[in-house]
Amino acid sequence: MRRYLLPALLFSMILFLGGCEEFEFSPNQKFKKGMPRDLNRKNYDWLLQRPANDTIRVVFTGDCQRFYDEAEDFVGKVNSINGVDFILIAGDITDFGLVQEFDWIGNIFSKLQHPYFGVIGNHDFSGNGEDVFMHMFGEYNWSFVYQDMKFILHNTNGREANFNGKVPDMNWLSGELGNMQGATRAVMVSHVPPYDLDFDQKLEDPYRRLLSNSHKTYVSLHGHLHNAGDKYYYGDSVRYINSSSYDKHVMTVLDFVDQELVNKYMVNF
Amino acid sequence: MRKAILILILCLCGQALSAQRPSLGQRLVPNRVTLQYAGSTGWLTAGVGYTLDKQRRGSLDLMYGYVPEPFGGQIHALSLKGMYDIWPIRITDELSVSPLQIGMFVSYTMGSDFYLFWPKGQYPFLYYWWSSGLRIHPILHPELRFKPQDGPFQGKTIAGYIELNSNDLYIISWLSNTEYVHPGRIIKLGAGLTFTF
Numbered sequence A: 001m002r003r004y005l006l007p008a009l010l011f012s013m014i015l016f017l018g019g020c021e022e023f024e025f026s027p028n029q030k031f032k033k034g035m036p037r038d039l040n041r042k043n044y045d046w047l048l049q050r051p052a053n054d055t056i057r058v059v060f061t062g063d064c065q066r067f068y069d070e071a072e073d074f075v076g077k078v079n080s081i082n083g084v085d086f087i088l089i090a091g092d093i094t095d096f097g098l099v100q101e102f103d104w105i106g107n108i109f110s111k112l113q114h115p116y117f118g119v120i121g122n123h124d125f126s127g128n129g130e131d132v133f134m135h136m137f138g139e140y141n142w143s144f145v146y147q148d149m150k151f152i153l154h155n156t157n158g159r160e161a162n163f164n165g166k167v168p169d170m171n172w173l174s175g176e177l178g179n180m181q182g183a184t185r186a187v188m189v190s191h192v193p194p195y196d197l198d199f200d201q202k203l204e205d206p207y208r209r210l211l212s213n214s215h216k217t218y219v220s221l222h223g224h225l226h227n228a229g230d231k232y233y234y235g236d237s238v239r240y241i242n243s244s245s246y247d248k249h250v251m252t253v254l255d256f257v258d259q260e261l262v263n264k265y266m267v268n269f
Numbered sequence B: 001m002r003k004a005i006l007i008l009i010l011c012l013c014g015q016a017l018s019a020q021r022p023s024l025g026q027r028l029v030p031n032r033v034t035l036q037y038a039g040s041t042g043w044l045t046a047g048v049g050y051t052l053d054k055q056r057r058g059s060l061d062l063m064y065g066y067v068p069e070p071f072g073g074q075i076h077a078l079s080l081k082g083m084y085d086i087w088p089i090r091i092t093d094e095l096s097v098s099p100l101q102i103g104m105f106v107s108y109t110m111g112s113d114f115y116l117f118w119p120k121g122q123y124p125f126l127y128y129w130w131s132s133g134l135r136i137h138p139i140l141h142p143e144l145r146f147k148p149q150d151g152p153f154q155g156k157t158i159a160g161y162i163e164l165n166s167n168d169l170y171i172i173s174w175l176s177n178t179e180y181v182h183p184g185r186i187i188k189l190g191a192g193l194t195f196t197f
Helices: A002-020 A039-049 A068-079 A099-109 A129-136 A170-178 A201-214 B002-018 B024-028 B168-175
Strands: A055-061 A086-089 A116-118 A142-146 A149-154 A185-190 A217-222 A229-231 A239-242 A250-257 A260-268 B032-038 B044-051 B058-067 B075-085 B095-098 B101-109 B134-140 B143-146 B157-165 B188-196
Touching: A039 A116, A039 A142, A068 A099, A068 A250, A099 A129, A099 B168, A149 A170, A170 A201, A201 A217, B032 B058, B044 B075, B044 B188, B058 B101, B134 B168
Parallel strands: A055 A086, A086 A116, A149 A185, A185 A217, A217 A239
Antiparallel strands: A055 A250, A142 A149, A229 A239, A250 A260, B032 B044, B032 B188, B044 B058, B058 B075, B075 B101, B095 B143, B101 B134, B134 B157, B143 B157, B157 B188
16 A cells, blocks of 8 residues: 555545646636736726826836746835826836736736736737737727827837737827827827837827827826836927836836926835 | 568567557557546647557647637637556556656647747747747656456556646746745646546
8 A cells, every 4th residue: 555655645645636726728828717807997987086286196017927036026016106197118028028927917917905007018918818918908008088188099109010000099189189088288108219229110190299289198107118217209299218127126106287298206116 | 680680570560569559540549538627728629549558658649629708718729648657557457547648748729820930020039939839848747547347348448547748839938037936826726637548
């Protein structure tokens, strides 16, 4: 009987281990049971229910792709900052576009004490990633109005569409800037900045003109470059601000008062 | 001298061929079928395969898996799975257990969103370093085998197994995040039945 002891032990160990884990159909699933759903819309409802004051304080980040340990540090730090209204993640939420990665980020960010909004990045398109993004966050091109400010979240990952002239969606953008839904100013939020090679070159000029000629927006927020930046890139009225990736352990905090960007802080985490 | 060696080789070959072995044609016919639930190859996966040696410790299976829409699909995937049974343990004449059957499978997800190689015109070389269509999964595949000694299935083997797998991208995620990611987060399960005839 003794000779069965070890295999029996091994087998029960494996079964025990198995008990902690999940049955996976495919790493490329478009969603999985128990993962967050429609977060942008739900978090907007949450944002509207929270008490507001004169300052809109936005924590602006991007590129948390495969930086889970850092994302946990980030959440801890954000929760210790006073007066945060919401958090923006300017794309590359995942590295490989896998549902498991979205779910891990959802799990880590569920500990945030403030609403957060996701924008799609080029890495989030890999495989079925765009479907997972839509399941978890909602439409790529989506906007919300908060205290007379409109935040326009949109897809600028031109290379993922093989530069087909449709990304970013210029018609949608001009519609959004044309109908401000009661807001006086708009903040653009997207992943690839127009001056990057992954932006559709044919649309760079129309895009920057649309922004500066609208006289509705003066701030365009981007990720993708992994290094913080802040520049009136085209010498017009629009200020292009870039976020750091999570491995740099620094986030950008933006304070808006009376629809103006009055302060920008870099906060280490 | 060279002639002698040639004759010797021919004799050996002849010997090998004349021995009581199944012909190439017979050996190409699969000798086992598998039906699997989950296990990262599909919601439901069916496969045909071979045992590779007389002791039936090595095996190779070709599998097709499908994930329907309500479970996160649609996904169609082909998998090639190779295993070796390190430690088969006989319990009775009919029953045996293999706690340490290990191996790996490569799985290819079909469809226009999945690339074996990223399209050259669209992406610069090594823009993305991984393949979105192809995953490599190491596995641990403990199995309980039942081999009836009489009746219609005499000599056949029915095996039930659970399979633990992870994949290249999950393991890389774990290696770069040793606090948040742990084995429990990257090991996924499947279960199935194999019938060897």
